[in-house]
Amino acid sequence: MTTASMNPPRATSLDPSDWSQLRAQGHRMLDDMFDHLAGLRDRPVWQPIPETVRGAFREPMPAEPTTVAEAHGRFMRDVLPYSVGNTHPRFMGWVHGGGTAEGMLAEMLAAGLNANLGGRDQMPLEMEKQVVRWMADLFGFPETAGGLFVTGSSMANLVGLLVARTSALGGQSRKTGVENAGGGRLVAYTSQAAHGCIAQAMSIAGLGTDALRLVPTDADHRTDIVQLRAMVWQDMAAGLRPFLIAGTAGTVDVGAVDDLDAIADVARTCGAWFHVDGAYGALGMLSRQVAPRLAGIERADSLALDFHKWGQVPYDAGFILVRDQADQLAAFASPAAYLSRHPRGLAAGSPWPCDLGPDLSRGFRALKTWFTLVTHGTNRLGAAIDNSCDLARHLMARVLAEPELELMAPVALNIVCFRLRAAPSQDADALNTEVVADLHESGIAVPSSTRIRGQVAIRAAIVNHRTVAGDIDMLVDAVLACGRRRQRIQNTTVQPVQEFAA
Numbered sequence: 332m333t334t335a336s337m338n339p340p341r342a343t344s345l346d347p348s349d350w351s352q353l354r355a356q357g358h359r360m361l362d363d364m365f366d367h368l369a370g371l372r373d374r375p376v377w378q379p380i381p382e383t384v385r386g387a388f389r390e391p392m393p394a395e396p397t398t399v400a401e402a403h404g405r406f407m408r409d410v411l412p413y414s415v416g417n418t419h420p421r422f423m424g425w426v427h428g429g430g431t432a433e434g435m436l437a438e439m440l441a442a443g444l445n446a447n448l449g450g451r452d453q454m455p456l457e458m459e460k461q462v463v464r465w466m467a468d469l470f471g472f473p474e475t476a477g478g479l480f481v482t483g484s485s486m487a488n489l490v491g492l493l494v495a496r497t498s499a500l501g502g503q504s505r506k507t508g509v510e511n512a513g514g515g516r517l518v519a520y521t522s523q524a525a526h527g528c529i530a531q532a533m534s535i536a537g538l539g540t541d542a543l544r545l546v547p548t549d550a551d552h553r554t555d556i557v558q559l560r561a562m563v564w565q566d567m568a569a570g571l572r573p574f575l576i577a578g579t580a581g582t583v584d585v586g587a588v589d590d591l592d593a594i595a596d597v598a599r600t601c602g603a604w605f606h607v608d609g610a611y612g613a614l615g616m617l618s619r620q621v622a623p624r625l626a627g628i629e630r631a632d633s634l635a636l637d638f639h640k641w642g643q644v645p646y647d648a649g650f651i652l653v654r655d656q657a658d659q660l661a662a663f664a665s666p667a668a669y670l671s672r673h674p675r676g677l678a679a680g681s682p683w684p685c686d687l688g689p690d691l692s693r694g695f696r697a698l699k700t701w702f703t704l705v706t707h708g709t710n711r712l713g714a715a716i717d718n719s720c721d722l723a724r725h726l727m728a729r730v731l732a733e734p735e736l737e738l739m740a741p742v743a744l745n746i747v748c749f750r751l752r753a754a755p756s757q758d759a760d761a762l763n764t765e766v767v768a769d770l771h772e773s774g775i776a777v778p779s780s781t782r783i784r785g786q787v788a789i790r791a792a793i794v795n796h797r798t799v800a801g802d803i804d805m806l807v808d809a810v811l812a813c814g815r816r817r818q819r820i821q822n823t824t825v826q827p828v829q830e831f832a833a
């Protein structure tokens with residue numbers, strides 16, 4: 332058989348046969364998202380997903396193509412209206428960023444470029460390195476600092492903890508395992524108000540959550556330094572090895588910032604690694620009113636933060652900054668691989684991100700972050716952070732002025748925890764839990780509920796750059812209206828509030 336008689340290979344390129352048609356569709360998609368972002372305020376923050384919509388996504392995997400127009404139509408109809416709503420100015424449920432149109436556009440560029448940021452000699456990596464240097468400068472870290480984009484602060488805290496672990500046990504422990512490293516059992520410290528991902532990191536690292544001491548908090552929900560010191564000394568006297576103290580800059584529940592300088596002092600005296608979980612609070616460094624609260628952050632051995640929260644970069648954009656990149660290399664690099672790379676060609680530019688963390692293939696998270704920083708500038712981003720703290724104080728003032736409401740925790744930054752006072756015959760925890768669900772279903776505003784010292788509170792985390800004072804007033808008015816409605820018709824089933832007031 333000759334080659335000529337064989338079927339020629341089929342073209343399998345996934346590029347469109349008609350670029351102009353796809354281009355036109357792409358413009359419509361972009362227009363739809365601009366319209367969506369420009370019209371957020373007129374939409375409900377959140378709405379329940381109809382069962383028909385949920386059910387429509389149970390069809391089998393398609394063997395044959397659907398047009399882009401049809402796929403886009405399904406996104407617009409079935410997905411876009413039923414997401415969490417964190418782009419909306421009255422989303423205050425959790426510490427989620429609002430994103431920006433510029434960030435969205437940068438994501439499109441990054442996807443088109445399809446760069447793999449695991450390594451090699453490419454400008455996208457220079458961009459990531461620039462963001463690393465910017466962060467090192469912002470937080471007063473030395474020239475030796477290393478940094479890495481990861482998914483979020485859960486991963487950033489894990490990476491920080493793994494670097495601290497290897498620093499304590501020595502590089503050999505990567506081969507022998509934690510069990511056989513010797514030198515005493517490792518113990519770590521963080522406050523009772525710390526994010527759950529610190530405990531999770533201890534578990535993943537093979538050190539166990541039993542080895543994480545949860546230090547009680549003071550009246551301001553900050554790590555109690557006297558107790559921290561006592562716990563450290565007690566463990567040392569018992570022959571244990573304190574290897575890590577993790578402070579928090581902005582706790583998820585109430586936005587408390589630990590006394591980072593005092594924690595740094597304790598860490599120094601016991602020889603422990605000082606890590607800061609600055610997931611959302613660290614970028615407060617850009618804000619005039621928050622920056623002074625972060626004093627001591629410059630002494631951290633590692634710092635976890637998210638650009639996707641107060642930094643307003645679209646999800647996901649977590650980041651870990653390490654005081655000395657050599658510690659990061661010691662924990663993650665395979666020396667055989669990175670030392671043998673060629674100094675020229677695509678193999679140049681070592682060390683690479685894959686030497687500094689657990690990921691090999693990685694997307695171009697640096698681009699949307701760089702775009703957000705460059706197109707808005709740090710002053711404007713800092714002003715948005717200032718604004719959310721101002722709004723939190725406005726909310727606090729309204730809560731204090733309303734006899735039906737009570738403040739549940741001090742307002743440190745941008746999170747306000749409050750609740751409706753219940754009639755003596757009524758269960759305040761149940762009332763406030765139901766009112767939060769009523770608000771969600773009303774679409775007017777989305778706070779969340781949390782427990783503050785055992786009691787249910789309504790929590791408003793103001794993170795979105797789009798939020799204005801009128802949105803705070805709408806939240807308070809809606810809480811009062813829902814509360815009065817529930818108090819009036821207690822013991823009867825309350826229908827969800829249906830109307831959405833724009």
Ligand SMILES: *Cc1c(COP(=O)(O)O)cnc(C)c1O
Pocket residue numbers: 426482483484485486526528579581582583608609610611637649
């Ligand atoms: C959000 C948050 C985390 C978790 O970060 P992700 O980006 O969601 O993984 C950890 N710690 C604190 C204090 C947070 O606010």
